[in-house]
Amino acid sequence: MRKRLSRQEKKQILELDSTGIAIEDVYGSRKASPLFLCLSKAMIIFLVCVGTVTGFCDAFSLNYDKTTIVFFTLAASVLISLLYFHKKVFYIGYIAFLILFTVELLRYYLYANSGFQAITNHIREEYGEFFNMSVVRSAEESITNRKLTITIALIFIIAFLVIMYNITVSRYMNFAETFGISFILMQIPLYIGHKPPLFSVILIMTGCICTGLLQKGSFNRVTIPGKNAPDYIKDKLFKKTYYTTRGDHRGILMVLAISAVFSFFICIFSLPAYSRDIGETPEDSAKASLDDTIKILVQNGIYGLFNSYDSINGLNRGALGGVSAVSPDFRTDIVVSYVPYGKETIYLSGFKGVSYFGTNWNNRIDLKDYSELGLNINGRDYISSQEIDSIDHDITSNMLKVKDSVTGAMQIDYVDKSFGMDVYPYITYPSGIESGADPIYEPDDPAKERVVGTGKAVYYPIQYAQYLGADDYSNTNSTVVTLPKSSDRISTLSDGTYRKTVNRLYIDEMTDGIVMGSTADGSPYEKISYQDYIYDACLQVPDELDRYLDTFVREHSDFGLTGFFNHRMLTNELNEIRENGIAIELRTTEIEDRQVVYYDIEDAYDKVYALKDSINEYRLAACDAIKEMFLAEYPYTLSPGKTPRGEDYVRYFLESQKRGLCSHFASAGVMILRHMGIPARYIEGYCVPYSLVSEEADKTDIDGSDWFSGENEFNADKTVYSVPVSDYYAHAWVEIYLEGQGWVPYELTPPSFEAAPVGAEMSGIGRFFSQLLNVDLGFGAGDSDSSVSIADENTPIAIEEDETNKDLAIFVYPLLFIVGAVIIFWMLFLLIRKAVLEIRYSKYIKQGNFAPVVYARYNELVKKLKRKKIVTAANPLPMEVCNTLSAYLTNKVLEKSQTLNENQDSKEMYNKTFSENLPVFKYIEQVLYSDFRSNIEEYNKFYINLKTLM
Amino acid sequence: MKIHVWSIIKYLFIFILIFFFVVVFKQNYLVFLLFPYVLLPAVLIPVFLINVKKISLTGGSVVADTEVGNNILFFAEYDNPTYYPFLKCSLTFSMNNMFFSTDKINLLNINIMPKKKDRINISVKTSKIGMVVFEGKGMKVTGFMGMVSVNLPVSFSVQVAVFPEKKENVDVAEIPYSEGYDEYTEPDLKGNLSSDIKEIREYRPGDRLARIHWKLSSKLDELAVKEMERTSVMSLVVVPELEKSNISATVDTLDAVTHELAKRGERFEICLFNSVSCSFDYYVIDNEESLTACYRDMYFLPLYESADMAKEAYYASNQKSTLLLSIYGDEVKLLEDGIEVSLN
DSSP states (O other), X not given: OOOOOOHHHHHHHHHHHHHSEEEEEEEESSOOOHHHHHHHHHHHHHHHHHHHHHHHHHHTTOOOOHHHHHHHHHHHHHHHHGGGGOHHHHHHHHHHHHHHHHHHHHHTHHHHHHHHHHHHHHHHHHHHHHHTOOOOOOOOOSSOOHHHHHHHHHHHHHHHHHHHHIIIIIISOOHHHHHHHHHHHHHHHHHTTOOOOHHHHHHHHHHHHHHHHHTTSGGGOOOOOOTTOOSEEEEEETTEEEEEEOOOHHHHHHHHHHHHHHHHHHHHHHHHHHHSOOOOOOOOHHHHHHHHHHHHHHHHHHHHHTSOOOOBTTBOTTBOSOOSOOOOOOOXXXXXXXXXXXXXXXXXXXXXXXEEOSSBEESOEEGGGOGGGOOOOTTOSEEOHHHHHHHHHHHHHHHOOOTTOEEEEEEEEEOOTTOOOOOEESXXXXXXXXXXXXXXXXXXXXXXXXXXXXXXXXXXXEEEOOOOOHHHHHTTHHHHSOOOOHHHHHHHHHTOOOOTTEEEEEEOTTTOOEEEEETTTOOSSSOOHHHHHHHTGGGOOOHHHHHHHHHHHHHTGGGTTTTTHHHHHHHXXXXXXXXXXXXXXXXXXXXXXXXXXXXXXHHHHHHHHHHHHHHHHHXXXXXXXXXXHHHHHOOBOSOOXXXXXXXOHHHHIIIIIOOXXXXXXXXXXXXXXXXXXXXXXXXXXXXXXXHHHHHTOEEEEEEGGGTEXXXXXXXXXXXXXXXXXXXXXXEEEEEEEETTTEEEEEOOSOOOOSOOOOSSOSOHHHHHHHHHHTOOOOTTTTSTTSSEEOOXXXXXXXXXXOHXXXXXXXXXXXXXXXXXHHHHHHHHHHHHHHHHHHHHHHHHHHHTOOHHHHHHHHHHHHHHHHHTTSOOOSSXXXXXXXXXXXXXXXXXXXXXXXXXXXXXXXXXXXXXXXXXXXXXXXXXXXXHHSOOOOOHHHHHHHHHXXXXXX | OEEOHHHHHHHHHHHHHHHHHHHTSOOGGGHHHHHHHHHHHHXXXXXXXXXXXXXXXXXXXXXXXXXXXXXXXXXXXXXXOSSOOEEEEEEEEEEEEGGGOOOOEEEEEEEEOTTEEEEEEEEEEEOSOEEEXXXXXXXXXXXXXXXXXXXXXXXXXXXXXXXXXXXXXXXXXXXXXXXXXXXXXXXXXXXXEEEEEEEEEEOOTTOOGGGBOHHHHHHHTSOEEEEEEESSOOSEEEEEOOBGGGHHHHHHHHHHHHHHHHHTTOOOEEEEEEXXXXXXXXXXXXXXXXXXXXXXXXXXXXXXXXXXXXXXXXXXXXXXXXXXXXXXXXXXXXXXXXXXXXXX
């Protein structure tokens, strides 16, 4: 049957036909061994892989079995690199490897999965610590023995990694790719300042430098050789034929040794740089944005990246849960100009959240429940926030008659054009904005005209109120509420009119005053709908959340959250009075010796206001309790993470997240307060602390007396200050409704213990060079302030850990490891070579082909004799060796027996030795230089004799 | 020296990446990765440039000539006296049969190990006669990560002639014996020998008695023979047609004919026609060496397309000899004054 020609053979025939010649084979003087080539590459893979994995794990202080990992990496590296040994091995091996990987993964799925989850949980915890953010998305670890599970998970990770390294090393010998894989993995701990041990770094560096040195060398051009693959592999490209060597394991090992030495010395010289702590990291926009992304990834996974919206430091118009971390840009959003009246923070309210929907606040109210607010709604089914503001203003401004109140003006200049929310100075309310009342300063007044920014400027006439603390609120009835004069009361009574029908007192919604009326007439006020708004809309809590809060409040009874149930009764009582009035009693007294009958309205007043005081006290105490609880258990963070989809924002924060920013505290606070029956609202806006005025504000030359009237702490200096307010001061807070006072702010957000971000520090490069210049090179280790310090004769000698030794150990261990690894590898190489050669020789012997075996044995003997310097010739003939060896042996014997003088003896002895050795060399000569055909017995005899010689 | 910008850019890219991490992400300890990055090229490239000049590479062949069908073993031998390993050396070489030369370029990528002198063997299979030339055209040695490369002026040319296969019992019975003109019987006008002695050589069996230099022989104690300078062409001139498509067959036939003629003791000349310079070279074939020399020269001659160019040019150039043995492929024609004489 005609032999089918291979493609290569066909090509060769064509080439021979056209050109008369064809290059058949290119080969070196020493046959390249694919086995050792693969093994030497395994060495590189092993170093990089073990360095990366142990570096990664040690940087995170993961609990794992290092010995197992090192041995598994070695085994996996050797196995995977051997895939390039042969074409068939490559294909079958890869498939087998993948099948084995899958089967084992399925077998140990629970362990591997738990280990993997343990690693990710650990990393996420570390990241959470670093960014001071709550990490609650814990993956479940079904098996809790972390050392075991992490080790198993690492085994699978290593299996994957060695495949990757096998491609970058064995196939391409590409520095960038090899370095890239390790660098990316190492970045996970490095990013948060967790440094891998220097030992691991040296291993990685050795492998990478070695790859770099071998890159572009012919070693990188290694295809999968076939069984009889040529030493130089042929390849055609652009009309050129390339014959490329498959490489040589000796070369690779040599370069590996050079790389090890190189990386070792590099590490010695650059140790100071490596030993430096990460230190403070100045803000940088690139890092900040990457930080944000990483925070989202850590907290919410990849999903979190697709569930986000822009936020001005948590100012989201009531949208909740979509911001993982707020990163203020420190650019000015608004500029407020006013005369400071005290050191209290001024709040600028922007968004009023009334209705809570689990993921957002809405500032509108559904009209169907509040149709009696008496607003012209023009067919709409809701009431807008402006309308609520208007009602707030109408009602509350009438109530707010603060003692020692002052009035002033504030100009708010919207600098950031993208800023789309109007804010109003807090505590008092803007008047005349909607109604078109004139601003207190005409914009065209040249004396007062100021252009602060490019945005629109609005002038608000405001009435300042002293910021009231809890103590103030509890006694505000005398200051806020206008009581009818007692003379009026007397006159009312003393005019002799006696109406039996007048038997009740009614509370005026608008003035919080009280009028008398009769039960029959009912309330003199047509409606009390604003109270409906307060005691209905501002007490709404979603049912499910309400149930949760019930449990939550009970769980936190330590903070006194459960002690406010009387408040409901009192509120109900007050509302009852509000609706039906309070009964007044007819009493008699003697005035000027005459019996006077009068209504004891004072008693009724006292009752009402005592009731209001009690209610307010409860409300403020409840706020204090919540604040205390937040302070104790819920830290503030700018990076709280997102709320997963479908989760209730408040519940997730209270139950799982347990860290948050202002909107978390405000929302949760409002919900807890409402749950307790306290009317509360969620407000977003800005806060202007006095520190901003003292640090950032510009003193203007405007006459402050036109902007302010009354007394302030800085009375002598009524200067208008222009205060830039950046998004860092955006804020969310709680408003509670205090009886007789209206809506007052309450700060539930605990203070932040995070380092305040700094806007404009030294640039990254500047800092880098400054750090470089400040690098302590550590050469003063033996100086006065070093390891041993003797403080006093009587005090024990304090011996600190010798840092120098520690540093040395860092270098010695990796060096020993590399040297040890190379020695082990070399010994393995020798053993395997010996085994392979013996197998080959036995094959030859079986075939009856003794020449190569005899030649090899002869060579071994010659090498040995050369090593002992018995033979010096380069390629000695067997008989020459026989002569030299016989002479040597004779001399040796004679030296021992001290009979050197006897020439005759020596000659005889020589002849004797020669004749003893002769058969061995004669056999060699016959086999190698003649047509002599040996048989197995003769060979065996020769081999035994040779062994005796050797 | 050539600087490879793209390699440097790629290298710098990684450098910048690390630098970026150091500066932007404040991983100041990564500075120590920058050290090897700067150090590696800074150290290795100068070392490379110093050492690269010391390496040498030559070419050679194990045999000087061979028969067609045999393999020729060429080798490239490098010598690196330095301790620096050159892991990417690319030898550009051509391997051509001069009759069928192509512009094909081969590149041999070698790893030159430190302190080593080694050979890379190139085994070439032959299928046609001709001069196989292994020509080194330069060696490019690339330094660390391909950033710089140096072109070494490696230049060598190794020639191995591929002769036709020796054929036993070639049947050339059709070729007639010429009547055996010698320097005495030869007519004046044809194939004259001058009286000048070209050389004195030792006697070989078959030499005519008249050629023996008796005087000298008596002095030397061995027979010396006078080789006379020819003044004109020999009586029998063998003219092979170096036509491209049939060159192998032509040379085969030529070889058979020359051996047969030599066996018969026939004196003859091979006349080779250079189609480019339109000139003729004559080779007196009286032994194997002269035939080899003739072949060697013939292998460098340009081939042509026509089947009778040499023959026609021969007569057109008014050459003296009238008896001409024209060989083309397997055909052998005997011509006398341009007219074919029947060999039978």
